Amino acid sequence: MSETKNLNTIFQFFQNDFFLIYMLKLNVKNETSRLRAVVLGTAKSNGPTPTVEEAYDPKSLEHILAGTYPIEADMIKEMEAVAKVFEKYGVEVYRPQIIENCNQIFARDIAFVIDDIFIKANILPNREEELEAIQYVIDKIDPKKVVRPPEEVHIEGGDVMLWNDHIFIGTYKGSDYKNYITARTNMEGVNFIKELFPNKIVKEFDLVKSKIEPRDNALHLDCCFQPVGKNKGIIYKSGFREESDYIYLVDLFGKENLFHISRDEMYYMNSNIFSISDDVVISEKNFTRLNTWLREQGFTVEEVPYAEISKQEGLLRCSTLPLIRD
Template identity: 80%
Template structure:
């Protein structure tokens, strides 16, 4: 039996599901784009090719091997984008929550069924249909669960709105002992620089008391202020609009002091090192063209 345990974003990682770029399928059509950033690259003819993305994910995998992390990979589905495992499920404490994802992504969940079957059945839950919640919107910080959402009445019109208020209420019900705080995120179907697809596109804790944040990702200034007060202004690395577009807040922690980051994130990586972090730099710029990065490609199962 797999003994699940995830309580925050940065404790020592022991087991993770890393997505795969194999048999990723042809470049989507304009109509098939799920997010404005992919759309931008489809139109420009710069959408990433499978071989480049496989190499980037292999670089990520090598870092996990270096730190002796048990890595699971999804079973390959022909012509299917299976890079972003964070969307399909997530672990809080010792419970695995299956996400209600966009309907045509359901088979991505089937591809990790062989892992789910090794979990205790009582520890695997599936929210009811009206509950929308994706792992990129769920951020753990010990006693806190931060959840990105979109509160607009036009929620259903946005393919970029992935977690609804029913999702927030559902998590509150399952984890009554936690402080669950939701954040209303900026959404755009057309301009990726104004679209916080998930909470991890505009915020992520690193280490024990630090974080990376993009103020413009929050529709309500009070939500941004909440994090400033909780973490302290001096502990937050503020990213600019263009850095948010390149997904600076979507790094991934292997330990309290070890962060995997994109090699082009010079300003962030310098700040991390100045604050005592070991930065494992890898190329991930091709994958980022799909509005997802390092955290999006991982589904942590066990942290110390």
């Protein structure tokens, strides 16, 4: 009997030790530290072109009406180009399990990591199955480190941006919030993050929203701002409803360190690139002016084709969910 008990104890010890090794030790404190593990969305079995009524955003709607909505084969090629860049830099990549006829490209919408906490987003109800498709990844995380906000909290990963002791959050403060499918994060979401991370400086930004004009719609914060490197950033001034929010970032980063993009560059998602480290970024190959500036600042720019995916008002940051950065 004693021998059996000892064997069970030894088995339990090795089982626990294996579990600790198997677990993902999350760590994301900013947007640019060296990336080690990431969830990259998938365009496989993306489904048919949505109807007008099914459009989530004005840019998708524009391309649905024009007959130029992207096709699955092109989007798969674009995402595989990103996967190859991650492979080049030794990044561990997780992909969602395939759901038939489901758009699973934008992994950033469904969850995000702050420090070592995995936060499930309260996304649009008909996108809940996208979260289920990465459950195998969530199962590798300590359950005590996985959080689901209460129902009244609306928040998506594209609106949450980390900058060391700061957390920047895009929101929409208009009284007509409920009328905008493009308003994805509410003030309840901002307050939830403030309560969860009391030692962080949490700053919300009131974003411009439009249901019909993609050039005047900052769907998420990363559609009009993103830090790069150690002290620089990409910004679109008119994406902020209040000039004071824009000035806050200018004061924090320094105007000389901010690359200002135009209305058209915002439309093509120039602020939605992705950092592998503080000196390596992945960018769309057609962002000529931005990529030139980045190289002038000393960045290595890994250019990929992503123009088809951008037709859905999302780009590289939207497609990625970082899990571990150094």
